[in-house]
Amino acid sequence: MFPVPGHLRQNRRMNALNVAEYTHTLGFQAKTASALMAKAPAAIKNKALKALARLLRDNVDALQVDNARDLERARAAGLPEPMVDRLKLTPKVLETCAEGCEQLAAMPDIIGEILGMKQQPSGIRVGQMRVPIGVFGMIYESRPNVTIEAASLSIKSGNACILRGGSEAIDSNKALAKLVQQALAEAGLPQDAVQLVQTTDREAVGQLITMPQFVDVIIPRGGKGLIERISRDAKVPVIKHLDGNCHTYVDDPCDIAMAVKVADNAKTNKYSPCNASEGLLVARGVAAEFLPLIGAVYAAKGVEMRGCIDSLRILKNVPGAFLAQATEQDWSEEYLAPIISVKIVAGVDEAIAHINHYSSHHTDAILTTNHVHAQRFLREVDSASVMVNASTRFADGFEFGLGAEIGISTDKFHARGPVGLEGLTSLKYVVLGEGEIRA
Numbered sequence: 001m002f003p004v005p006g007h008l009r010q011n012r013r014m015n016a017l018n019v020a021e022y023t024h025t026l027g028f029q030a031k032t033a034s035a036l037m038a039k040a041p042a043a044i045k046n047k048a049l050k051a052l053a054r055l056l057r058d059n060v061d062a063l064q065v066d067n068a069r070d071l072e073r074a075r076a077a078g079l080p081e082p083m084v085d086r087l088k089l090t091p092k093v094l095e096t097c098a099e100g101c102e103q104l105a106a107m108p109d110i111i112g113e114i115l116g117m118k119q120q121p122s123g124i125r126v127g128q129m130r131v132p133i134g135v136f137g138m139i140y141e142s143r144p145n146v147t148i149e150a151a152s153l154s155i156k157s158g159n160a161c162i163l164r165g166g167s168e169a170i171d172s173n174k175a176l177a178k179l180v181q182q183a184l185a186e187a188g189l190p191q192d193a194v195q196l197v198q199t200t201d202r203e204a205v206g207q208l209i210t211m212p213q214f215v216d217v218i219i220p221r222g223g224k225g226l227i228e229r230i231s232r233d234a235k236v237p238v239i240k241h242l243d244g245n246c247h248t249y250v251d252d253p254c255d256i257a258m259a260v261k262v263a264d265n266a267k268t269n270k271y272s273p274c275n276a277s278e279g280l281l282v283a284r285g286v287a288a289e290f291l292p293l294i295g296a297v298y299a300a301k302g303v304e305m306r307g308c309i310d311s312l313r314i315l316k317n318v319p320g321a322f323l324a325q326a327t328e329q330d331w332s333e334e335y336l337a338p339i340i341s342v343k344i345v346a347g348v349d350e351a352i353a354h355i356n357h358y359s360s361h362h363t364d365a366i367l368t369t370n371h372v373h374a375q376r377f378l379r380e381v382d383s384a385s386v387m388v389n390a391s392t393r394f395a396d397g398f399e400f401g402l403g404a405e406i407g408i409s410t411d412k413f414h415a416r417g418p419v420g421l422e423g424l425t426s427l428k429y430v431v432l433g434e435g436e437i438r439a
């Protein structure tokens with residue numbers, strides 16, 4: 001339906017001596033494709049998403065062969081196991097990606113919707129129309145499933161994107177990107193709407209983040225060092241979060257059994273994601289009852305507890321507990337490992353103050369049976385996602401019903417929290433009149 005101009009079908013083999021020319025070509029092709037994507041009918045975009053879901057399921061075995069090469073190199077290079085875990089494309093991970101594509105396809109198309117149309121005294125009607133951003137660049141490490149999440153969201157939102165994954169996942173990303181372009185072609189959409197940077201040369205990142213003539217926004221997803229570098233050097237807007245120091249606060253009063261279950265899941269469901277709880281705050285009134293129970297759970301799972309002096313007095317009686325005294329740095333730390341900081345606080349006031357001071361403003365949860373405390377926590381905790389009686393592990397675009405997410409934003413402008421479809425759009429004012437002129 002949308003033929004790609006012949007002059008854009010260029011040789012994509014990387015010339016190591018000319019990264020700038022290569023990324024410039026990617027940018028030009030993306031900008032051209034974005035104009036076609038912006039006017040693509042919803043049915044065509046959904047066709048591409050359904051095709052991608054089918055291709056992912058049909059190619060599970062082949063994708064795992066490519067993924068195995070990345071895993072082998074990662075282990076040979078001594079990459080820590082939590083980082084290796086992020087690289088895995090298991091059948092379950094691929095099925096989740098396929099389901100995300102289908103969920104997006106089933107969602108209403110928000111492009112072109114008009115919001116808040118109001119009649120003005122002059123007679124004109126003024127509202128806002130939701131439109132694609134245009135071209136976004138995605139720079140990410142480790143997780144190859146991000147290739148599918150970014151691509152599927154880009155298709156549904158009518159954008160074009162340039163994806164630059166980490167060198168540790170290059171074979172997996174190439175295989176996934178090939179399927180994405182196959183799905184686009186099946187639907188009659190331009191294959192250049194989703195392009196993967198084929199080189200692992202870091203200079204490609206430097207070029208990508210300094211091309212405002214082609215790229216409208218950059219979304220980095222990875223370690224703190226990567227995101228700090230992108231934020232410092234980019235010449236285009238950046239949607240970012242630096243780290244995920246999330247907290248679970250156990251309030252007085254609370255359902256102790258529920259609190260143990262949720263605090264366990266928030267930490268041990270998976271250690272490597274940015275939405276795993278790294279800090280456990282416990283109200284003094286329930287500490288004597290709660291801490292031995294959660295301490296036993298963490299001890300059985302090999303989780304080290306770095307506690308304040310008061311919490312260690314209670315936890316030292318837990319058989320097999322791995323304990324250490326917390327330092328000031330521990331309150332701010334994103335461990336991404338079986339380690340958690342533990343602090344006893346006076347109550348909800350101190351918990352909120354601690355979180356707002358030490359957290360990364362990503363995701364924080366309160367476990368309570370007090371409605372007033374819950375409402376105060378929701379209002380006063382300054383984080384992108386704030387939860388009541390639920391695990392911080394739910395801070396995820398798929399779990400929030402967004403179909404997929406392109407990342408978590410802890411910025412306060414434009415997009416905050418899991419960035420899904422709306423986060424990849426912009427609003428422009430539209431004015432409807434019948435010949436009105438300004439007096």
